[in-house]
Amino acid sequence: MKFEHYGIGIAKGLTVTIRHLFRHPVTVQHPEQRLNTSRRIRGNELVWSRDRCTGCATCAKTCPQGVIQIVTSVDLVGNKYEVAKYEVDTGYCISCGLCVESCPYGALFMGYAYERAKYRRNELVQGKEDMMLESGKKQPSGYFYPEIARELPRQTLLVERITEKA
Amino acid sequence: MMLKTEPFVLNIGPVHPSTHGVFRMRATLDGEVIIGLEPVFGYLHRGIEKLAEERTYGGVIPLTDRLDYLASMSNNLAYVLAVEKLAGISVPERAQYLRVIMAELQRIAAFLIAVGAFINDCGAFFTPFLYMFREREKIVDLFEMVSGQRLLYNYMRIGGLSQDVPDEFFPALDRFVRQMPAFIGEYERLLKENEILLARAKGVGILSQEKAVNCSMSGPVLRASGVKWDIRKVDPYLVYDRFEFDVPTGSVGDCYDRYRVRIEEIRQSLRIIKQAMEQIPSGAVKSDVPHLIHPPAGEAYAHIEAPKGELGFYLVSDNSIAPYRCHVRAPSLMNLTTLREMIIGWKIQDAIIIFGSIDITMGEVDR
Amino acid sequence: MIANFGLDLERYWSALPPELPPDWPGGFWWHWLVFTIIIIAFVLGLVMGFIWLERRGMARMQARLGPNRVGPLGLLQPVADAIKVLLKEDIVPDKADKIVHWLAPVVAFAPVLMIFAVIPFQNGALLADLNIGILYVVAISSVSTLGIFMAGWASSNKYSLLAAMRDVAAVVSYEIPVVLALVGVVLLAGSLSLNEIVKAQQIPFILLQPLGFLLFFIGGSAEINRSPFDLLEADSELVAGFHTEFSGMKFAMFYLAEYAEALFLSAIIATLFLAGWRGPLLPPWLWFLIKIIGVFFVIIWIRTTVPRVRIDQLMALAWKFLFPLALINLIITAIQVLAWPEALPWAMIPVNIAIMATLVLLWSKLFKLGWGRVEV
């Protein structure tokens, strides 16, 4: 006669839960403790290089949401397009990164920052100055640009943080 | 004296803790027993199939993320396979291996959620759920590393992948694969023989083999009913024919079998990942595909074994830059069709766990 | 040396602290006032502590941290929650039975406080040393069910009503095995007064009555609706059960009542099975506190681990498992008390544990939990 279902399964479960009492919790308390995000993070802003952009508007055509607006004028002296307006409504942007991948001149980057909550919708619109790489205020992420990724801090991984054997 | 009794109608959902999104069940109850059930869905309809007709072939990929948001990689994969079939694009070997690794990791992550949420529906106070989220977190970390986001990965591209994986990916994956079996062991210890879970799930919500096949069920739900059917075996895509793995099946087709099948699937996926890590060649991860493609007029259907079942994309092209028609064969919706059969006659509490054991994502049901 | 040590231990154990006079600190009204204050402070304080303990302890068992922001280690979190809840708007559903809806939380909470009148914190330190203490406890504890049923009925919400029906069904069937399990203790102690029972425990009754303890623990958890029998607030099925439609202060009362009931169960178990305030070295009230917290920790631990049972399984467990075993336990205890009164203490411990193991093993073979599908 085989004895089963007399409570042994529950007892086994109880040992599992009590063992967790003596393990380190996984929780990270956000504002004080921060994990490094991925080097390729697709943050919720875009970073744009004025110097490299030619105003070809490939990014605007690729964007599935159609949130990139470019107005260009012809610069006859320099024999190129002058970008008069470059605007991204990040409220509509789904951070898909397709624009960054499509830019033929390497002028567009995903942003490394991910905390851009605003009180009003129209504050989410990024203008030219706000997203300019040259202003030095914006950190581009390494998405699609391995050379930038190499410079960024290493991502914290849970597999490496959890060392206990189960 | 006979008491006069009458059945009453209880609306479960659309806002209810256990309807996995915004599903609604209109249940007719006789006491606690469900004698009638009318599933109502459509609360999360976003018109993704229609939107796809307005976008370029490449631009649809981020949309597919939003179908089954717990298995974005699988959705990406099914879609790009369909486009590649339509346009006759070949994919480099390394990309195929990486796709397999990503798809299998995604399966593990989705099964972890499925099992965790199922046990939660059974009434466990979040413990298994949180344990399983911990393991899923490790997978999500890996996905974040390769694609830059944690939920909507948008990683596959037509003709390959968006970028190669970074150098630190394989060491981390290796660590994960070595750690995982011990954690599965822990879940087994916590749940497998738990008398209450056995009492709750064994023999509950039985779906017969015949009915499962007739209702075109797929995935773990079908396999739990004892049908050995796995798209990776019967119609291998990518490089699945090079790996050795088993197709776990259940015997009865009850909730417990469905839970067991999912846990076994995690083990098999780990096996596949291990083999893929050994075999993976180096090289490019994307073939030379222009941004805008014009597939020749025609139609194509590609299907994969997604965590929920057979996920298929049916595309019709009219030689323009956007699909003329895009249809998703969503496993969640198909698997829901037998819900009434399974639930009627059981109690409310069983209804919740039967529903949980099918494991659906509303994003995919309503699209 | 070792023999001496054993003797010392025995002396420590059996030496009773001096009994407080029944009208301590002098005068009926003083006694009444002091103990009412003590009981209210004790219940409210410990309930806050329990809420904290449950949230933190459970979080740690789930690999989380739990609330740790308000006060050191998050100790003030229950206070912050209480303030938040009190400031909330009181929403009464339109179709609700207003008076019953208003009355329900009070009916649920008041009896729980009353139970503590007969629980001894120290030798003789209790509000009223009733000679029918256990009967009083059993009688009063089932009154709060009325409050829950009133809540379910008055909310005019189907989920609440289902929860209330479940609760009534559960309490009606669980009362029987619980009382039968208690009778074993009464037989051993020879008194119904809780203080006398504690005094009678030369050996904690958990060792002499292991089966009774098991039955009482299971039945008691079911009666106070703790996991795995928390069917009436089954959050995955019934949203929040009977208190779905309650908010603000009324919700706080239910919340308090729920934890006060857990406290009452822990206190009763500590008193009846773990020798109450008795213990070496430490002061008696501290022993009592430690035992209560220990029992409550086990309750939390179980809640963290197990899923919930189904309603028919709950009934099956009461009638097919607890009830017969409680009867058998009663008979065995009676035989032991009558036939071998002198052999009782030490020899009976292994025998009773063996009996418990055999019975539980046998019953696990004999009965099937629940009925399954109903043809419709």
Ligand code: SF4
């Ligand atoms: S990230 Fe995507 S949605 Fe956002 S601007 Fe670029 S292409 Fe458009």
Ligand code: SF4
């Ligand atoms: S694709 Fe690049 S270069 Fe062209 S407009 Fe956009 S950012 Fe400028």
